Amino acid sequence: MSITLHRTHNYLKLQQSNFDIVNFQDLDKFESEEILTKNHKVDFYALIFITEGKGKHSIDFSDYEYDKGTILAIRKDQMHRFYLNKATKGFLLCFKEEFLNSYLNEIEVANAIQMFNELLVSPKTQLKDCDFESIxxxxxxxxxxxxxxNDIYSFKLIRSLLHILITLIYRIKSTGYNTLQQSRYLKEFIIFQNLLEEDYYKTKKVYDYANKLGYSAKKLNMVVKFIANKSAKEFIDDTVIIKVKRLLIHYNLSIKEIAFKTGFNEPTNLYKYFKKHTNSTPEEFRKKYV
Known part of the structure; x- marks a missing residue:
């Protein structure tokens, strides 16, 4: 007796299997072009693998050029958009964390998901010819x-193959930059990043996060600098700006509502902060992408 691996027929809504694979040329059969070509947020992880053609894809408002051998990693809750091009061939793999949780232990899942952390590594990986065939x-x-x-063994095999795929991409990304695999600070950094995701609207001060973690501000700066190659304050600001951008695009909220939602007491404070870090006002940014 076989287990049916449901096709989504709508890539925004994964079915019970929490996994799907779509041929890049068939994307418009699974979702409307209107949705695909506008900035939209997904609640799953995705890998785009290009096998033929040239083009670009937008992730969190940055365009990434691609051609044969390009892999783009999209983290859940990121904003992204397609520039549809019939000449492009490849695959879109979508999965939820639960799909890996049912197969891997907690540490293995955490390590796998780090490959999608756009604040640690670039979403883009360009394969060499020698790596293309194995992927x-x-x-x-x-x-x-x-x-x-599509039989009773398929679920387990797909999870195993996906784990191998992510691990292999992780290895390729770390070539020449192996901080992620060897750093003794990675665990501390992940704890800080998770805390920041939860509390970014409460405080944007390095001292507050260091205090909550039981570190000195100097140690937190050292951890973030070693992993992300930027100061803790720069990392906090980058995270907040991404949050604000997503709210500006994905939700029909006023600037005042977004200001309060992201921890600014006055809309004018958000204006100054956003302008300082993006060289545009919130309205200018929203107008550009909506």
């Missing part, structure tokens, strides 16, 4: 299990 075979193996085999 391509893994993805084709996943596609075969979904579309052709």
């Amino acid at each position: 391509f075979k893994l993805i084709k193996g996943i596609e075969k299990e979904v579309l052709v085999v």
Whole structure:
């Protein structure tokens, strides 16, 4: 008796399997062009693997050029948009954390998800010719299990193949920059980042986060500088700006509402902060992307 691997028929809504794979040329069959080509947020992780053609894709308002061998990693809750191009061939893999949780232990899942952390590493990976074939075979193996085999063993095999795929990309990304794999500060950094995600609207001060973590401000700066190559304050500001941008685009909120939601007592404070870090006002940014 086989287990049906449901197709989403709508890439924004993953089914019970919490996983899907879509041929890049079939995207418009699963979702409307109006949604795909506008900035939109997803609640799953995604990998785009380009096998042929040139183009670009927007992730958190930055455009990334791609061609054969490009892999783009999109973290859940990120804003992104497609520039649809019929000449582009490749695959879109979508999965939720639960899909890996049912197979891997907590540490392995955390390590896998770090590959999608855009504040640590670039969302873009460009494969060398020697790596392309091995990645391509893994993805084709996943596609075969979904579309052709689809038996009682397919779920386990897909999870295993996906884990191998993410680990292999992780290895490729770390070539020449192996801080993520070797750093003794990675655990401390992840704890800080998780705290920042929860409390960014409460405080934007380095001292407050250091105090909550039981560190000195000097140690927190050292941890963030070693992992993210920027100061703790710069990392906090980058995170807050991304949050504000997503609210400006994804939600029909007034600037005043966004200011209070992101921890600014007055809208004028948000204006000054946003202008300082983006060289545009919130209205100018919203007008550009809506």
